[in-house]
Amino acid sequence: MDDNTKLNIQIGTTLNPDNIYVEIVENGPYILHGKSKLVQQFIVPNSKGISVNYKEGEEFETKDKTYLCRCGLSANKPYCDGAHKKAAENGVDLTEYATFNPELASSEVIEGPAVSLTDDEKLCAFARFCDNGKRVWNQIEDDNQESVNLSVEMAHHCPSGRLIVWDKNNQPIESEKQEVVLGLIEDIGNKLAGPIALWGGIPLKSAKGEFYEVRNRQTICRCGQSSNKPFCDGTHASMQFQDGLPNQPKQDGKVF
Numbered sequence: 547m548d549d550n551t552k553l554n555i556q557i558g559t560t561l562n563p564d565n566i567y568v569e570i571v572e573n574g575p576y577i578l579h580g581k582s583k584l585v586q587q588f589i590v591p592n593s594k595g596i597s598v599n600y601k602e603g604e605e606f607e608t609k610d611k612t613y614l615c616r617c618g619l620s621a622n623k624p625y626c627d628g629a630h631k632k633a634a635e636n637g638v639d640l641t642e643y644a645t646f647n648p649e650l651a652s653s654e655v656i657e658g659p660a661v662s663l664t665d666d667e668k669l670c671a672f673a674r675f676c677d678n679g680k681r682v683w684n685q686i687e688d689d690n691q692e693s694v695n696l697s698v699e700m701a702h703h704c705p706s707g708r709l710i711v712w713d714k715n716n717q718p719i720e721s722e723k724q725e726v727v728l729g730l731i732e733d734i735g736n737k738l739a740g741p742i743a744l745w746g747g748i749p750l751k752s753a754k755g756e757f758y759e760v761r762n763r764q765t766i767c768r769c770g771q772s773s774n775k776p777f778c779d780g781t782h783a784s785m786q787f788q789d790g791l792p793n794q795p796k797q798d799g800k801v802f
């Protein structure tokens with residue numbers, strides 16, 4: 547990435563220090579620039595089916611440049627095998643439709659007594675961390691510290707960055723510092739695969755050469771069917787996207 551590149555960085559996000567970024571090839575794959583951790587991240591549900599955490603699965607090698615599938619058709623996922631050349635005949639449109647506007651420009655603001663919540667619904671990746679029996683939108687209506695902590699944790703686990711909890715000084719609250727990692731989201735509860743999560747301030751460069759806003763948490767489509775490409779819009783759930791990768795986390799896969 548050019549050192550002079552002007553990046554629009556969301557408040558509260560720290561740009562990753564290793565110059566790791568993802569570039570979109572027009573009608574082609576993602577190129578991951580820089581050696582980054584690339585690992586399956588299984589959404590772990592509790593006994594009531596509520597998403598509570600992640601567990602890691604298989605880790606995949608990355609090089610200085612790594613080509614990653616974004617059409618959903620590769621037989622060698624998570625890598626690209628050239629199958630995007632047949633995307634059109636398979637009904638996959640790889641056009642980027644997302645706006646370059648900052649996320650907060652289109653987010654709804656929900657004010658609570660102790661904190662507020664911003665919500666950009668179009669980014670929803672259906673990871674379901676926002677409802678632990680009490681939905682985060684209701685959780686922030688309480689002003690006790692336990693509810694605030696729960697709201698922050700729910701937002702922190704939301705891989706898409708749809709949800710952000712803010713303090714009364716308009717500063718985002720994150721429950722912990724985010725490791726820089728590309729997560730291949732696996733929805734173990736619904737037996738399907740999801741997007742690639744970009745955690746920790748990883749810039750995303752459009753095929754048009756422009757960078758999207760850099761955020762702590764983003765999810766980019768790898769099923770090929772989102773209507774808000776390059777971002778996931780949850781369509782992988784209705785199409786039951788499968789990536790053919792191991793379908794269980796490692797026994798010792800660390801809790802994210």
Ligand code: FES
Binds near residue numbers: 740741766767769770
């Ligand atoms: S991976 Fe979520 S819509 Fe494609």
